Amino acid sequence: MSDTFALVTGSSGGLGAEIASCLVRLHGRNVIVSGRSEQRLRPVVERLAKENPAIKAIAIPADLSEMDGASRLFAGIAERGLVVDELVNNAGASAPGSALNLDTGVVRSEIVLDYISGVTLTMLFLHHLREHGSPAGRVIQILSMAARFNAMPNFAHYNSAKKAFDAYTKGIEYETRRAGVGVQFHRVYPGAISGTKIATSGITEKNKGIALTAAQVADAIVRASRQGRRVIIPGFVNKLAYVAAPIVPQFITDRAFYKTYG
Numbered sequence: 546m547s548d549t550f551a552l553v554t555g556s557s558g559g560l561g562a563e564i565a566s567c568l569v570r571l572h573g574r575n576v577i578v579s580g581r582s583e584q585r586l587r588p589v590v591e592r593l594a595k596e597n598p599a600i601k602a603i604a605i606p607a608d609l610s611e612m613d614g615a616s617r618l619f620a621g622i623a624e625r626g627l628v629v630d631e632l633v634n635n636a637g638a639s640a641p642g643s644a645l646n647l648d649t650g651v652v653r654s655e656i657v658l659d660y661i662s663g664v665t666l667t668m669l670f671l672h673h674l675r676e677h678g679s680p681a682g683r684v685i686q687i688l689s690m691a692a693r694f695n696a697m698p699n700f701a702h703y704n705s706a707k708k709a710f711d712a713y714t715k716g717i718e719y720e721t722r723r724a725g726v727g728v729q730f731h732r733v734y735p736g737a738i739s740g741t742k743i744a745t746s747g748i749t750e751k752n753k754g755i756a757l758t759a760a761q762v763a764d765a766i767v768r769a770s771r772q773g774r775r776v777i778i779p780g781f782v783n784k785l786a787y788v789a790a791p792i793v794p795q796f797i798t799d800r801a802f803y804k805t806y807g
């Protein structure tokens with residue numbers, strides 16, 4: 546077994562914890578789990594150790610809604626002398642609501658979490674690989690179907706942050722390929738997921754019937770990444786939505802978002 550680690554952000558619960566579980570069970574990977582609270586990470590570490598006693602699971606807490614959260618997470622990795630060769634940028638949040646009513650602090654910290662920390666972690670990971678002379682690495686960016694819509698009233702900052710992260714990833718995927726850096730990027734576009742905390746924002750209740758469980762989505766992501774798929778869209782309905790979302794006329798999607806979440 547290799548001594549390198551997969552770092553999964555936002556893995557104290559929801560999709561991140563299920564991705565960590567798949568990596569441990571299906572691929573015997575050592576994992577670093579991360580979230581804001583050490584207390585919430587502890588049961589995840591215990592679960593992973595039970596699922597595969599041969600692996601190492603380590604918790605490193607960090608608040609990725611803070612501008613220096615990503616650097617502090619990588620500083621924690623360096624302090625422990627760990628080598629990471631897989632990054633799953635999964636931590637994210639979405640408070641729905643109109644810019645007329647939302648708190649500016651909440652919106653700003655979610656943009657840092659959903660976009661700026663993802664960019665910073667990706668860069669720090671590429672630098673970390675270079676420092677350790679690692680010949681190959683993998684980055685799995687958990688985006689959202691929200692990244693495919695041109696605009697999403699009442700989810701404007703979430704939609705724009707995920708779109709920006711999507712565009713950023715496409716750009717550096719090209720840069721690294723051209724530079725001959727052996728890093729494989731995977732862009733993931735989940736639709737509604739049931740049973741996660743983001744679900745409390747109304748996404749899953751409003752999408753009953755088509756929402757997949759976090760375990761189903763995690764399994765699809767981990768399997769597809771090992772098959773080398775650069776674009777990963779879990780679920781058949783989401784594959785249709787991926788194609789339709791950018792081309793449906795804006796007045797139709799505006800009305801649909803207002804009807805569902807207004």
Ligand SMILES: NC(=O)c1ccc[n+]([C@@H]2O[C@H](COP(=O)([O-])OP(=O)(O)OC[C@H]3O[C@@H](n4cnc5c(N)ncnc54)[C@H](OP(=O)(O)O)[C@@H]3O)[C@@H](O)[C@H]2O)c1
Nearest residue numbers: 555556557559560580581609610637689737738741742743
């Ligand atoms: N749920 C959906 O319907 C859906 C659909 C499409 C895409 N996604 C994407 O999937 C990813 C996972 O979402 P989820 O549904 O699993 O959400 P979730 O259940 O709310 O889990 C979010 C994870 O992120 C962590 N987190 C939240 N704020 C953080 C912060 N400031 N710093 C560090 N970690 C933080 C949470 O840990 P702590 O609270 O312990 O810090 C938790 O582990 C997100 O990127 C989301 O945008 C979700």
